[in-house]
Amino acid sequence: MIQQEKMKVIHHRSIATNIYELVLHGQLVNEMKNPGQFVHIRVSDSYEPLLRRPISICSIDQENLECTLLYRAGGRGTQLLSLKQPGDMVDVLGPLGNGFPLDASNSGETALLIGGGIGVPPLYELASRLQQKGVRTIHVLGFQSIGDVFYEEQFKALGETHIVTADGSYGSKGFVTDLLMQEKPEFDVFYSCGPTPMLKAIEQTYPDKLGFLSFEERMGCGIGACYACVCETTDAVSQDYLKVCSDGPVFKRGVVAL
Amino acid sequence: MIQQEKMKVIHHRSIATNIYELVLHGQLVNEMKNPGQFVHIRVSDSYEPLLRRPISICSIDQENLECTLLYRAGGRGTQLLSLKQPGDMVDVLGPLGNGFPLDASNSGETALLIGGGIGVPPLYELASRLQQKGVRTIHVLGFQSIGDVFYEEQFKALGETHIVTADGSYGSKGFVTDLLMQEKPEFDVFYSCGPTPMLKAIEQTYPDKLGFLSFEERMGCGIGACYACVCETTDAVSQDYLKVCSDGPVFKRGVVAL
């Protein structure tokens, strides 16, 4: 169930250029089901900034009632969020949306996880969960430059991990799709989160594979009521449109018109 | 000179119901000249709330570059201010306005200082300075109720101090003017700060005495540019109006139309 809670900041640190790792504690963690769900965060009590910020859940520790979020402090809201200190309370609404379907991969199979920039975080919980059920995971993570890379060690601990940087300053050079074309990894299902052009390129790279993509759109409510975040669907789907916040943010490949 | 500075919070504590004592450190203290001047405080970096809050300077410690402010956390802005912790920085513009004229009292004379509620703070620096130049000070301080009383000990350390509460829960009961009528203190000059009805009553109580009154008005700029804070003058004055922020907040009795 969706809940609103003032969650407590446990840890908060910078892990790459403008990228922060935020660990929150609260009952809301009990409600977190699927990797790929997100929370909607109010960054201050003021009305300026006004709206909540959608941030993916990066990892869930139900035992300690803790969850980890990774975010880029870019605009005004996330910059304010980055000032929170351990012990501070953060107004969180969540968990929201439907995450990546774990049952699309079976034990013994291989899943390819492809993340771009700030789309990487939700893949981390996904990788852990897939591992737990005996699915091998290959991780391909793309970043702008060496200073932007994060969570390499964490992913490596879970499986084969390739880092790609656009400027070649770390790992291999280019886009994730360049590496995929070159390495041609064998896998059964792909899961991806990142900028829309990347998602599109991936769909095109694997025309015949089962896959799941996580989308971003500007949001109002985050719960499906305001129609801010709709995306157009392909002809393969009966509905005209879907809401990223409540129908997604993860959709099966071929559902969203790209 | 008026300066803008991020001053550092040194101490911050509650000293009565919703009343806070805030000690700030910064170069701006060097500029503080007269008791009765005020500072204009930006309580947050957000535009909500937008405007600065005018707060009187309660005491000045030029040696340590510290000043003390006392304020009531009433509305949104002052409530936010009350959350500042030691070490936090506060955006201060000041010192503003003209304070109480010290040279109106001579060594050996007696000054009557009359404060009402949150008008009490600027009288404290005034009392200290008058003491320093050998002026005896009598303090009459009015509050709503026992829980609202503050700085009694501090004023007592400087001279004869009478506390009045509207509900009689502490000190004598009634308004400051009730006590003045009863005690009939002997003095040469009076200085007062508090709600306008109180200032008016005091002017009427001492029709023949030299005195100085500190006024409040809603402010925009605080520096004399926006004409938000004008007050009407009496016929005794050549100008039609005066600005509380830059011509005041302290005016000689008989200047402002009450």
Add this chain to the structure above:
Amino acid sequence: MNRLQIELPGLSLKNPIIPASGCFGFGQEFANLYDLSTLGAIMIKATTLETRRGNPTPRVAETSSGMLNAIGLQNPGLEHVMEHELPWLEQFDVPIIANVAGTEMTDYVAVAERISTANNVKALELNISCPNVKCGGIQFGTDAKIAGELTAAVKAVSEVPVYVKLSPNVTNIVEIAKEVEASGADGITMINTLVGMRLNPSTGKPIIANGTGGLSGPAVKPVAIRMVYEVSKEISIPIIGMGGVTNAEDVIDFLSAGASAVGVGTANFVDPFVCPKIIEELPQKLDEIGYSKLTDLIGRSHR
């Protein structure tokens, strides 16, 4: 006695708190969060004759203490609303105010005629003020004569009282309100959004795909209060006020200005529990200002 009770044409409200149209969908999402029967009423999303797909995304942009939206009246169309949304809402003890929109006058009339027959629709809200659609919408709301004609046409067919939702993007809102009253409206709802724009400083282009959007939230409250104040002095039908309501104090302000109930829009995005929270706060706020019931506050700014 229920201190929060408000009686309006067609609407017996347990309290004056009404989620505003377009900010609450058809209630489903919020029903997962709290019991909708606690609300005074619900203003459902604008309904048009046919399904509408709305504008391209991005459809929202944040501004200082406000937001812009250009949803473009996306909705599943009259039939779907009649067959699915409204019957589903019948499980709650809450009157529905149906927000009616269209491109031509005949659209409005057709939707009004049909939707006003639904069991739980107790009033209509004519959306003559949507700034986000190319045809219809706001034109009806910026010309007093057309607004009056539309009101009369809808009144002629509606089974329930008709409220007309005014646009703030006008030189003289009082004139439009009077014309709408003279044409038979049972009430006024106001304000819809102010037309605004936000640019992306890097590209210089509008953030919202539609270019302009409607400004809502706390930023517009002073404009809304002023308009409710001005209009309520000049008309005798009731007003449901809105624009920036986020807490019980805002409700008191709108009632003082002359409204009889309030719509809560954008605040639902900031805090989805805001409506029940306000309802809970109201009695205490009444005590603080020394009033026994809400109705005593209505229009006190004029007195």
Add this chain to the structure above:
Amino acid sequence: MNRLQIELPGLSLKNPIIPASGCFGFGQEFANLYDLSTLGAIMIKATTLETRRGNPTPRVAETSSGMLNAIGLQNPGLEHVMEHELPWLEQFDVPIIANVAGTEMTDYVAVAERISTANNVKALELNISCPNVKCGGIQFGTDAKIAGELTAAVKAVSEVPVYVKLSPNVTNIVEIAKEVEASGADGITMINTLVGMRLNPSTGKPIIANGTGGLSGPAVKPVAIRMVYEVSKEISIPIIGMGGVTNAEDVIDFLSAGASAVGVGTANFVDPFVCPKIIEELPQKLDEIGYSKLTDLIGRSHR
């Protein structure tokens, strides 16, 4: 090359930053804080033929990301401004834009004729949009025909280019802008304040003694940007944009929307050093978005 240089009718601006009328007095107070010669120009406080005492206090009220004011055009009158304020300002290397106000058309004409002869007054700004005075002011700004007549009358006597300051409280600002242009205006300044009100929740009465006030500050920026965008598409005389400018990014937004320079009002109260700070930030912002000079930004939202 000065990357911030802007050339406008009558005004050669070192940079596009101009303190807005009524928010900067006649400059004296700010001259204690920084060198006024750093500014692009100064829009001085509205000047009327006779001394004006303005409205009763309180005259300001805070709102979410904004403020209301109802100063009521208090000023020392034309003679005083000619004899004291303007000569004093001559010590600075900065063009003055004189904001002209009045009750009757003849007042405007009389003030314009005289004030335009001052050495440092390089342009007039006709304030046909002040919402805070009972007569004059806003009426002139809400009727296109009257606005045009006033413009023509003032143009006939002014020694310097005439800019007309538009009110946002209208249904169709483009129509008024076009009429003003057709009547000979050399430029437009926009926007003046939106009419708003704030009530005291305890008493239910307006906080501002005048009742209504003019809303300014970041809250109104989306409305201002939208209006500059719309007007600049339809006219060919330049626009000085304003409404909520607080930093260099806001300046870039107004220029992108179609303004050639900006007024900075309310932000001076939040930070009295805001104008020189923006001027200092601008070159770096230009670098960030990859532009060599400001003039290249003007109107890029349309392109």
